[in-house]
Amino acid sequence: MSSHKVPSTARVTVQTLRAMTSRSERITMVTAYDSTFARMLDEGGADVILVGDSLGMVVQGQDTTLPVTLDEMIYHCRAVARGSKRAHLVGDMPFMSYQVSPEEAMRNAGRLMAEGGVHSVKIEGGAEMADTVRRLVGAGIPVMGHVGLTPQSVHAMGGFKVQGKREEDAQRVLSDAKAIADAGAYAVVLEGVPSQLASRITAELPVPTIGIGAGPHCDGQVLVCYDLLGLTPERVPKFVRKYESFFERGTAAMARYREHVREGAFPAAAESFGKIPERSTPASGDAIQAAAVPGSEPVQG
Numbered sequence: 001m002s003s004h005k006v007p008s009t010a011r012v013t014v015q016t017l018r019a020m021t022s023r024s025e026r027i028t029m030v031t032a033y034d035s036t037f038a039r040m041l042d043e044g045g046a047d048v049i050l051v052g053d054s055l056g057m058v059v060q061g062q063d064t065t066l067p068v069t070l071d072e073m074i075y076h077c078r079a080v081a082r083g084s085k086r087a088h089l090v091g092d093m094p095f096m097s098y099q100v101s102p103e104e105a106m107r108n109a110g111r112l113m114a115e116g117g118v119h120s121v122k123i124e125g126g127a128e129m130a131d132t133v134r135r136l137v138g139a140g141i142p143v144m145g146h147v148g149l150t151p152q153s154v155h156a157m158g159g160f161k162v163q164g165k166r167e168e169d170a171q172r173v174l175s176d177a178k179a180i181a182d183a184g185a186y187a188v189v190l191e192g193v194p195s196q197l198a199s200r201i202t203a204e205l206p207v208p209t210i211g212i213g214a215g216p217h218c219d220g221q222v223l224v225c226y227d228l229l230g231l232t233p234e235r236v237p238k239f240v241r242k243y244e245s246f247f248e249r250g251t252a253a254m255a256r257y258r259e260h261v262r263e264g265a266f267p268a269a270a271e272s273f274g275k276i277p278e279r280s281t282p283a284s285g286d287a288i289q290a291a292a293v294p295g296s297e298p299v300q301g
């Protein structure tokens with residue numbers, strides 16, 4: 001085990017997160033969309049893994065999160081749930097899966113939990129979502145709120161823009177966060193707000209705040225895993241810190257692999273089954289016959 005790997009311990013719960021905040025221990029949250037990434041990020045010590053509807057942009061290549069469906073979210077949640085052992089798993093409720101009525105929100109959040117295997121759900125919005133949050137929490141569904149820059153309202157906001165810069169807007173973001181916390185949310189994501197405002201909301205809220213583009217004084221931080229791992233070369237917002245350059249490393253690895261294939265350097269004997277015969281011309285058919293010889297070697301190394 002490498003030194004930076006966090007040993008797996010008991011599953012992080014809503015109560016763990018509350019206790020961390022009361023000890024002034026910051027919460028590390030990250031998105032994941034599949035099992036392998038979930039395992040990697042979980043073993044790296046993520047406290048919370050969000051199956052974000054940002055998958056619409058980074059996995060599906062859409063311009064916004066709006067086209068993501070509930071069935072797609074459930075599919076990705078199930079994959080993440082299979083890969084993670086320790087982190088608390090949050091499933092994002094996609095656009096229009098909770099805005100129409102609290103009843104629909106209940107039904108859809110229930111599916112995300114029961115079929116997707118996540119431990120809580122996240123919904124965007126402020127005071128107008130308070131009733132829905134109350135109903136979900138009353139039904140035993142832990143809810144994470146999300147205020148400030150809410151990507152599902154991108155068209156209403158006129159783009160992905162910092163929210164709460166003017167005093168009256170700051171007041172609105174503050175009262176939205178309070179309304180969601182009062183309705184029973186166990187934590188609130190603050191996205192794209194000035195640091196002073198995030199700091200003030202964090203001081204006034206009875207539940208943990210998780211910031212993204214909200215400065216250093218939140219109770220925790222969240223980043224999109226593709227951003228922090230450097231998989232989104234064209235899309236690096238100011239608030240992102242790139243901890244890796246997976247895109248560049250991936251294209252370089254691909255180029256090396258291509259080179260090896262073209263020069264016949266891959267696969268070598270150690271990567272092949274049976275004895276390697278002399279190279280035959282495609283016309284002789286020897287290679288196909290050799291591959292058809294039955295054997296008992298396991299395929300997995």
Ligand code: KIV
Nearest residue numbers: 031052053054189222
């Ligand atoms: O969908 C997402 O990834 C999110 C985070 C950016 C908070 O909502």
